Amino acid sequence: MDYQYQYDVVVIGGGAAGLTLALHLAPTTRIALITKGPLSESATLYAQGGISAVLDESDSTESHIRDTLEAGASLCDMEAVRFAVEHGQECIRWLTSCGVPFTRETESNRSHSYHLTREGGHSHRRVIHAADATGRAIETTLEQRIHAHPNIDVFEQHIAIDLITTAKLGIASSRCVGAYVLDKQRQEVHTFRAPFVVLATGGAGKAYLYTSNPDVSTGDGIAMAWRAGCRVANMEFIQFHPTCLYHPEAKSFLITETVRGEGGKLLLPDGGRFLSKFDPRAELAPRDIVARAIDHEMKRLGIPCIYLDISHKPAEFTLRHFPTVYQRCLEFGYDMTKQPIPVVPAAHYTCGGVKTSIRGRTDIVGLYAVGETAYTGFHGANRMASNSLLECLVFAMSAAKDIERELKTAPPPPPLPDWDESRVTVSNEEIVVAHNWDELRRFMWDYVGIVRTTKRLEKAKRRVDLLTKEVEDHYRHYRITNDVIELRNLTLVSELIIRSALSRKESRGLHFTTDYPTPDNTKRPTPTVLCPPNYGREQERPGTDPHLTLV
Numbered sequence: 001m002d003y004q005y006q007y008d009v010v011v012i013g014g015g016a017a018g019l020t021l022a023l024h025l026a027p028t029t030r031i032a033l034i035t036k037g038p039l040s041e042s043a044t045l046y047a048q049g050g051i052s053a054v055l056d057e058s059d060s061t062e063s064h065i066r067d068t069l070e071a072g073a074s075l076c077d078m079e080a081v082r083f084a085v086e087h088g089q090e091c092i093r094w095l096t097s098c099g100v101p102f103t104r105e106t107e108s109n110r111s112h113s114y115h116l117t118r119e120g121g122h123s124h125r126r127v128i129h130a131a132d133a134t135g136r137a138i139e140t141t142l143e144q145r146i147h148a149h150p151n152i153d154v155f156e157q158h159i160a161i162d163l164i165t166t167a168k169l170g171i172a173s174s175r176c177v178g179a180y181v182l183d184k185q186r187q188e189v190h191t192f193r194a195p196f197v198v199l200a201t202g203g204a205g206k207a208y209l210y211t212s213n214p215d216v217s218t219g220d221g222i223a224m225a226w227r228a229g230c231r232v233a234n235m236e237f238i239q240f241h242p243t244c245l246y247h248p249e250a251k252s253f254l255i256t257e258t259v260r261g262e263g264g265k266l267l268l269p270d271g272g273r274f275l276s277k278f279d280p281r282a283e284l285a286p287r288d289i290v291a292r293a294i295d296h297e298m299k300r301l302g303i304p305c306i307y308l309d310i311s312h313k314p315a316e317f318t319l320r321h322f323p324t325v326y327q328r329c330l331e332f333g334y335d336m337t338k339q340p341i342p343v344v345p346a347a348h349y350t351c352g353g354v355k356t357s358i359r360g361r362t363d364i365v366g367l368y369a370v371g372e373t374a375y376t377g378f379h380g381a382n383r384m385a386s387n388s389l390l391e392c393l394v395f396a397m398s399a400a401k402d403i404e405r406e407l408k409t410a411p412p413p414p415p416l417p418d419w420d421e422s423r424v425t426v427s428n429e430e431i432v433v434a435h436n437w438d439e440l441r442r443f444m445w446d447y448v449g450i451v452r453t454t455k456r457l458e459k460a461k462r463r464v465d466l467l468t469k470e471v472e473d474h475y476r477h478y479r480i481t482n483d484v485i486e487l488r489n490l491t492l493v494s495e496l497i498i499r500s501a502l503s504r505k506e507s508r509g510l511h512f513t514t515d516y517p518t519p520d521n522t523k524r525p526t527p528t529v530l531c532p533p534n535y536g537r538e539q540e541r542p543g544t545d546p547h548l549t550l551v
């Protein structure tokens with residue numbers, strides 16, 4: 001039984017960005033909040049370090065802007081940077097008013113009473129946090145408010161498949177009017193009709209074999225927006241976090257950068273420090289530099305990991321600041337108050353995404369993108385630690401304001417056709433999906449990782465082209481499943497990463513290639529913007545999607 005739902009706004013994604021946007025709109029607007037797993041499962045839930053914001057009198061907006069621009073390696077958009085930094089305090093005030101329990105100073109003679117920690121690239125202590133589980137504190141606090149709000153209907157275990165645009169329906173105007181969504185428990189595809197759709201689907205870390213990201217981070221929003229006709233930008237800039245726990249069962253558990261911020265040292269197996277050889281800021285250099293230095297030393301010495309040591313600090317200090325990390329490491333046999341812990345880099349953050357304005361608008365009227373899915377220009381070629389949650393909050397708030405204004409004059413969406421499964425059958429080829437999923441993540445890790453070469457990128461391009469054909473063939477012939485949706489999206493996002501990486505003939509920020517090992521300073525650096533084949537098209541060719549039958 002397929003349902004048609006009708007809302008003012010459909011929000012796809014329940015991390016920091018989606019929840020913030022929904023809560024800001026809810027007083028005046030009927031909202032469907034769709035998440036493909038349980039509501040809390042998101043990258044947000046696992047965020048450890050905190051949120052950057054100018055909160056201390058010794059700090060300044062100009063200093064936060066300067067640090068962000070420096071980390072972004074001349075590719076940040078100045079308007080987006082200023083906008084995000086200037087709205088930081090307001091967002092933190094909103095979170096505290098919602099009840100997020102940020103860690104307080106034990107003793108304070110400052111104008112505020114919160115403990116601020118440090119991370120790489122920040123020249124001041126400006127990271128507000130809830131011990132080492134900041135994301136959990138945000139997600140669980142906001143989630144309670146979402147459930148309590150009468151204007152928000154939550155659809156958990158529902159995965160969005162694709163957006164519905166008037167262009168797709170053959171109507172000559174270009175607007176997003178809804179989405180097709182698979183109810184994973186009932187295995188039914190429902191139609192969500194709304195004049196506004198928001199993509200808040202997070203990043204695409206699962207394109208890589210080793211990642212700090214949860215399983216939901218499969219780049220769905222970026223892929224859906226691209227297929228609908230939106231431009232994407234800066235997809236080559238994938239951030240690798242330098243320190244994930246090295247253990248076969250730890251599933252790339254992150255060891256927060258604030259461990260280094262509070263004095264943790266990175267060591268080689270012989271106990272020697274090495275980072276100052278690469279950057280005078282040593283352990284507090286931005287992540288791209290630290291991750292590359294670790295990668296270099298691991299390859300040079302043929303070692304599987306390096307070590308992070310904070311055992312010189314009093315045990316009481318470590319337990320107070322890092323209770324989650326301490327406990328998790330202990331479960332794997334490492335007592336971080338007494339010994340160094342083994343760590344490796346892993347894919348962590350997607351700096352690029354759906355190109356948006358500071359109001360969250362995409363290239364398609366009625367379609368917004370916020371959070372890690374979006375490219376606002378804030379991060380440039382490298383995101384500074386704790387600037388991501390800030391971006392989620394600031395741009396979700398500004399998109400909410402924009403939608404609220406626009407709702408007054410938006411035309412009601414036309415009637416929408418149901419998802420059509422009359423031309424597909426149940427698959428007996430699931431092994432192909434599983435195989436292609438593994439193959440993709442492995443070659444992305446080996447060929448499109450921390451250090452790149454043109455030759456390896458070209459190899460990756462040939463493989464991803466082949467996979468694209470196979471996955472599209474599967475999509476056209478078989479009933480849709482969660483795994484096919486995610487693999488289709490990951491394959492597309494990987495292709496966008498590879499194409500962007502191939503087109504950047506220099507090394508800058510997170511994109512490092514041995515064929516062009518330095519930044520090209522002969523011209524002004526520009527973001528990499530890719531246009532889909534249907535960009536700007538008012539009407540698409542009929543029959544493009546086998547599941548859409550127009551009457």
Ligand code: FAD
Nearest residue numbers: 013014015016017036043044049050160202371372386389
């Ligand atoms: P997410 O929080 O990832 O939420 C995405 C949502 O979209 C989920 O609800 C998911 O179910 C849903 N979704 C996805 N696809 C679909 C679909 N097709 N249909 C329906 N629903 C869908 N940043 C910081 O600033 N500070 C930190 O300390 C920090 N620590 C981090 C630690 C870890 C381990 C990780 C992985 C990231 C960390 N980051 C940190 C980055 C930051 O957490 C993320 O960038 C941010 O939380 C992203 O929020 P989001 O709302 O954009 O997406």
Ligand code: SIN
Nearest residue numbers: 048049256257385386
């Ligand atoms: C961390 O705590 O190290 C992650 C911070 C971030 O990704 O911003």
